[in-house]
Amino acid sequence: MKMVTRIPVALLACGSFNPITNMHMRLFELARDHLHHTDKGRYMVVEGIISPVSDKYSKKGLVPAKHRVAMAQLALETSDWIRVDPWESEQQQWSETVKVLRQHVRYSVPLADCPAQQQSSTFMKTVSEREKKYWEKSQNSLIEKSSSEGWQRTFLLELKLLCGADVLESFGTPDLWRKEHIEEIVGKFGLVCVSRSGTDPQQFIHESDILSKYDHNIHLAREWIQNELSATQVRRALRRGKSIKYLLPDSVIDYIKQHNIYTADSEQANSSETLQPLKLQSTVVNLLND
Amino acid sequence: MEKSGERKEVVLLACGSFNPITNMHLRLFELARDHLHETGKYKVIKGMISPVGDGYKKKGLIEAHHRVAMAELATRSSDWVTVDTWESLQEEWVETAQVFRHHYQQLSSNSSEYNKDDDVILIKKKKRKLEKEEAALEKTVPYRSETKGVPELKLLCGADLLESFGTPNLWKQEDIIEIVGKFGLVCISRGGTNAQKFIYESDVLWKYKNNIAVVEEWIPNEISATRIRRSLRRGRSVRYLLPELVVDYIEKNDLYSAESEEKNADVILAPLQRYTKDANKNETKK
Numbered sequence: 001m002k003m004v005t006r007i008p009v010a011l012l013a014c015g016s017f018n019p020i021t022n023m024h025m026r027l028f029e030l031a032r033d034h035l036h037h038t039d040k041g042r043y044m045v046v047e048g049i050i051s052p053v054s055d056k057y058s059k060k061g062l063v064p065a066k067h068r069v070a071m072a073q074l075a076l077e078t079s080d081w082i083r084v085d086p087w088e089s090e091q092q093q094w095s096e097t098v099k100v101l102r103q104h105v106r107y108s109v110p111l112a113d114c115p116a117q118q119q120s121s122t123f124m125k126t127v128s129e130r131e132k133k134y135w136e137k138s139q140n141s142l143i144e145k146s147s148s149e150g151w152q153r154t155f156l157l158e159l160k161l162l163c164g165a166d167v168l169e170s171f172g173t174p175d176l177w178r179k180e181h182i183e184e185i186v187g188k189f190g191l192v193c194v195s196r197s198g199t200d201p202q203q204f205i206h207e208s209d210i211l212s213k214y215d216h217n218i219h220l221a222r223e224w225i226q227n228e229l230s231a232t233q234v235r236r237a238l239r240r241g242k243s244i245k246y247l248l249p250d251s252v253i254d255y256i257k258q259h260n261i262y263t264a265d266s267e268q269a270n271s272s273e274t275l276q277p278l279k280l281q282s283t284v285v286n287l288l289n290d
Numbered sequence: 291m292e293k294s295g296e297r298k299e300v301v302l303l304a305c306g307s308f309n310p311i312t313n314m315h316l317r318l319f320e321l322a323r324d325h326l327h328e329t330g331k332y333k334v335i336k337g338m339i340s341p342v343g344d345g346y347k348k349k350g351l352i353e354a355h356h357r358v359a360m361a362e363l364a365t366r367s368s369d370w371v372t373v374d375t376w377e378s379l380q381e382e383w384v385e386t387a388q389v390f391r392h393h394y395q396q397l398s399s400n401s402s403e404y405n406k407d408d409d410v411i412l413i414k415k416k417k418r419k420l421e422k423e424e425a426a427l428e429k430t431v432p433y434r435s436e437t438k439g440v441p442e443l444k445l446l447c448g449a450d451l452l453e454s455f456g457t458p459n460l461w462k463q464e465d466i467i468e469i470v471g472k473f474g475l476v477c478i479s480r481g482g483t484n485a486q487k488f489i490y491e492s493d494v495l496w497k498y499k500n501n502i503a504v505v506e507e508w509i510p511n512e513i514s515a516t517r518i519r520r521s522l523r524r525g526r527s528v529r530y531l532l533p534e535l536v537v538d539y540i541e542k543n544d545l546y547s548a549e550s551e552e553k554n555a556d557v558i559l560a561p562l563q564r565y566t567k568d569a570n571k572n573e574t575k576k
Binding site: 025237247 | 317323526527530533
């Protein structure tokens with residue numbers, strides 16, 4: 001029996017999810033398919049994590065995190081591999097994406113090569129309940145795959161940032177990202193970037209020194225259907241009393257109606273505020289000027 | 291007469307392969323209803339999905355009972371859109387105009403139960419009259435102004451259907467005139483220009499352009515069933531592009547493979563076969 005080594009991967013998506021839509025969930029499906037079918041099947045995606053941003057991000061129109069988390073949970077009820085993690089939303093301050101990645105990689109500690117059984121029992125003694133549950137889950141899926149397809153088990157889980165091409169391009173926006181952070185995100189973790197039609201991420205990577213350097217760590221998946229669905233448009237449709245059925249799961253639509261979340265007023269939230277990362281960056285710059 | 295300010299009742303009818311049904315198909319209904327309600331003139335009371343029969347012989351068309359089952363699962367959560375199986379149950383392919391006549395007859399007979407007798411007679415007379423009208427179609431007045439109490443039946447479609455009116459031997463001219471002239475169209479179009487262009491370039495469509503409502507689709511959504519089938523053949527995920535229940539059904543019944551796509555590969559599409567035959571017959575008569 002041929003032994004194939006597949007690298008287990010977890011995909012982390014950060015964003016407002018204001019609200020979550022079918023398009024967000026499509027990103028995960030597309031990314032997983034891409035990683036499974038490219039590079040001669042080098043990867044195995046074992047988990048997807050949706051991490052809604054904290055209210056402290058101060059984006060215009062951002063509704064309370066508890067709602068955004070609840071809606072995402074409803075949307076993912078039927079998914080057997082994607083889950084919502086509220087950690088980021090529960091923090092007192094806005095967290096840079098790199099911090100969220102660091103937080104989640106705590107649950108996917110790379111372990112030295114040794115027999116799987118030994119590894120797991122040693123590891124399990126030292127971790128918290130939450131981490132245990134996470135490991136059990138990914139271990140089970142690994143074992144499943146292992147027995148059916150003869151894959152070698154490895155606990156080196158790679159955590160990658162899942163995003164759209166617009167996020168990739170936002171790396172070029174002044175003061176939105178710190179250079180060291182981009183370096184860490186792309187260099188240490190890696191990116192899976194799903195691009196919509198009309199964007200050319202290859203070009204953008206080529207024009208950026210940092211991104212070019214870590215080209216091998218950036219996986220580009222193409223969204224083959226023209227699907228311009230954005231949460232902004234969903235909110236607009238809601239304000240105007242238009243139907244949003246089939247753009248998001250019914251359970252999320254019901255929740256929105258029940259709690260009357262998106263209104264003309266909710267869209268005005270934070271309208272006089274500056275986006276948190278921009279605020280932070282300008283503070284840093286000012287300090288340096290002193 | 292209708293009171294001013296009273297909305298005219300409308301039933302939206304979508305004909306197509308639905309092979310399989312997708313979220314895009316379902317969105318058409320929602321967009322159309324929103325649009326018609328916004329004009330203040332209409333009240334959409336029902337949406338109908340009418341999957342085509344196997345007799346259509348389109349390449350890759352899987353069995354009607356599956357397509358109907360998937361559409362039914364897809365509309366389970368809707369309180370106004372339903373699936374009608376009449377067309378799918380016919381052995382031979384049925385022209386869209388005939389599907390419309392059938393459903394209009396149903397709607398008429400349903401509402402005529404509540405009308406006075408003379409109205410019933412009036413409707414029956416109209417029906418007989420219309421059956422003889424193929425030659426005098428130009429003078430035909432739209433149904434809506436003559437039969438009160440019967441909802442208007444409109445064809446719900448995308449711009450691609452408008453475009454298909456121009457494909458040789460796919461449609462009978464009289465049918466196009468009947469569908470657009472008597473019933474009316476609600477056409478969902480991305481970037482309106484496509485639909486407007488087809489209307490402009492066709493004399494028939496131009497003549498009845500007041501019967502064609504073009505609805506702008508601001509959230510472009512091109513989930514084509516062809517691409518869905520392609521993805522499925524390649525073992526890719528189609529989750530969140532179709533309703534969950536439909537995705538599960540496809541998985542459970544193992545639908546859409548390379549084999550299923552080859553179905554009818556060597557057969558000619560029913561309308562092309564029928565209309566080309568008629569054209570040839572006419573040729574030999576000369």
